[in-house]
């Protein structure tokens with residue numbers, strides 16, 4: 613088969629690779645009807661995260677089970693499944709506490725920007741849908757594998773509940789789906805921080821009630837004005853830079869919550885500032901596996917349509933253009949068709 617490999621900054625190739633096979637008895641091999649590019653793939657693409665050797669790319673996936681190892685009984689060939697970007701056994705103490713991305717046996721999932729892939733720890737990682745979904749629903753199911761699950765975790769970690777005021781820092785796919793998640797959890801007011809017209813439009817469709825275009829301390833000032841000087845109850849940090857993290861902490865009221873899901877790059881926090889801010893901080897790689905059954909139901913019954921974040925569709929062979937479009941912010945998120 614042909615699949616996506618990153619050789620270094622800006623160097624994405626679509627080239628021949630061995631077909632995935634069952635290596636461990638706990639593996640599954642699945643066929644991917646669609647796949648996509650993640651905002652976090654841009655860190656190595658931009659050279660911010662070094663690439664030591666050619667890396668097979670892609671960690672978001674859903675598709676049809678083709679083959680399973682002898683220890684896998686929870687899913688069967690022919691079923692449609694979705695899994696998280698980290699594989700987990702779903703049985704260890706961390707998994708049982710709902711932190712499957714800290715699983716004691718965790719394995720990263722790689723190679724999803726391809727027509728087929730191997731999923732390790734398939735028994736604990738994959739969740740089958742009750743029926744084979746309609747084609748139109750598949751992009752929304754694909755989004756659950758990472759961006760939607762991550763936006764949901766950001767809102768959950770930020771303690772979003774009915775009636776609260778929420779701020780979302782970041783207007784990438786995760787931030788936009790953080791807006792959607794906060795709306796589902798009953799937030800009364802959702803302030804999206806965004807400078808881009810097309811993203812503001814989607815944020816409003818997903819439930820944003822206010823848009824703030826200012827950033828940094830000016831952005832914080834604007835949030836304070838909008839909340840009568842108090843700050844927000846819940847802030848979702850969906851970027852991972854020093855500026856965005858401080859913006860999130862400073863926009864939160866004393867006693868409020870920051871849910872942070874942007875992978876930190878160059879972030880360092882001052883102990884004194886943190887101490888006197890009085891905010892709860894909770895974040896990390898989203899335990900998507902915990903949320904999959906609920907989110908699959910919400911997609912199947914038509915309550916949410918997170919696939920709306922895909923605003924560019926390309927054949928998988930044009931994956932390099934998909935990266936360029938996201939890097940240049942011409943696209944929010946690229947859907948790829950094998």
Ligand SMILES: [Zn+2]
Nearest residue numbers: 704707715716
């Ligand atoms: Zn585990």
